[in-house]
Amino acid sequence: MAKDHYSVLGVQRTAKPDEIQRAYRKLARKYHPDVNREPDAADKFKEIGEAYNTLSDPETRARYDRFGSDFRHYAGSGAGPGGGRWSSAGPRPGPRPGARPGRGGYGNVEVDLGGDDDWEDLLGGWFRQQAGGQAQGADHEAELWLTLEEAVRGGRRTVRLAQPDGATSNYDVDVPAGVLDGQRIRLAGEGGAGREGGPQGDLLLTVRIQPDSRYRLKGRDIYFDLPVTPSEAALGAKIKTQAPAGTVTITVPGSSSSGRRLRLRGQGMPNPRGLPGNLYAEIKIMVPPSLSKEERKLYEKISSVSDFNPREER
Template sequence: MAKDPYAVLGVSRTADADEIQRAYRKLARKHHPDVSRDPDAADRFKEIGEAYSTLSDAETKARYDRFGADFRQYAGSGAGPAGGTPRWGSGGPRPGPRPGRGGYGDVGVNRGGDVDWEDLLGGWFRQQGAGPAQGADHEAELRLTLEEAIRGGRRTVRLAQPGGETRNYDVDVPAGVLDGQRIRLAGEGAEGRDGGPSGDLFLTVRIQPDPRYRLKGRDIHFDLPVTPSEAALGAKIKVNTPAGPVTITVPEGSSSGRRLRLRGQGLPDPKGQAGNLYAEIRVMVPPRLSSQVRKLYEELAAASDFHPREGLL
């Protein structure tokens, strides 16, 4: 059974001609066999063309809306809106690309929607016949640790090629690169046709999660465990961070949740201000106490007049 053309194009039954045309153009670009690497691209492309041929012609669309998948048998029968043989002029379907170099069979395209293949695919069919054509762009992911994103520098990336082989690419990673940022390697995409320029390779940066740190934009957050005495008396604590070792001053009387900022110690920004490093205090107590330490805690409890729950009781 033929697929519902509305479902193929992803539009509702109330879609107007402009919506149908926009949906068709988007899908045709995506699934054209010269663009898509999907092995079923040619069949999908033909299916999209047939769906558009049905819905872009007002008479054909009306027959489909009335009779469903059997609409073709009512063409010209008088049982529904006037039909008849396809029209290859300005009012009916016209052939799509013919078999041959780069061709993928006959795909009906209705002129009623004013679809121009030259415009739709950027001159693809003209370029296939003669003249140079630029190669397609390729995309891949570049996975970095937080430390690598901060430092930047030159990296070698190995990527699989269409033929199953692998190839190494040298990439200059800018210091402070953000998650989702793209790095362009000019001319490293698909080769052009007939002497045309190669496409580009775009690497999308993905910064890997780190259990120690939380990245928010260019700011880096992490938990700083401290002892009760360090929190109460204050301390200078040396810790390792993604950017290297730093010394953090814990003010006396610090409770869990207090956030300390180290300005400019986050992700660098070549075009502006670097992010900050935020240490959030977590007061930790020993899970087991020696008899001596227990005695000292008991003495402290007896001497202290601090009441953290005042107002809650």
């Protein structure tokens, strides 16, 4: 026996559209096969998607409320009591089994720099009504995880996503250099199938930048610790080190203490619409884990001739 769509989403039969949408979003995130590894997660995810696709459309919901699980066999001009004649018909087209793999590139990729969350979730979404009764397919949504280096440099990435039927599809995505966490990349025409011949929806990829043990991203500025020896900090040095965009040379001024921040202008996160961020190296003085006899003698010599006391107020 088919499960009641309202029970699947955990809402009352009198639930308003926004309540149905919120319930769907919560459950879709919980049971998405890329997140939930339970054996029945894919089946639950598909069940949730079917329930939402039925209840999110007013006409389809009205038929479901009247005819229950047999609602797909009826279509007509009316939905409620006395709403017109009903005729036998097959089910309306649903989401296709799998999106077209292998598409991508700047031809169908658009970066959305907006910050609102008014997007549709995977397998769901309100059908945007078109002329002649057609409806555009639902926008699908997923997350695209990147390392900081990948976000800085950009380039081609292959994304593998689960489909409603349990299969997977690959998408080639050109990631623009400088994309930030939370921004969205739109792949036009890679979402749900349209209804009544309507256009296909889009696939919206929300960028997520993985935490990095070395680098700290603040806006478009990148911070990292630069380990230096006591002699490099005291005398100054030119140090080559790895940064997210590649190797950089940093000039350490003499008499630098731990915590001193050195700026490399414009070498942080690129900005497709303006000035790039900066790269900041913070001095961190390191001493050897053990000293040789000669090193100890030299440190003792420095100690004997220096009157510097870092604990005195200056």
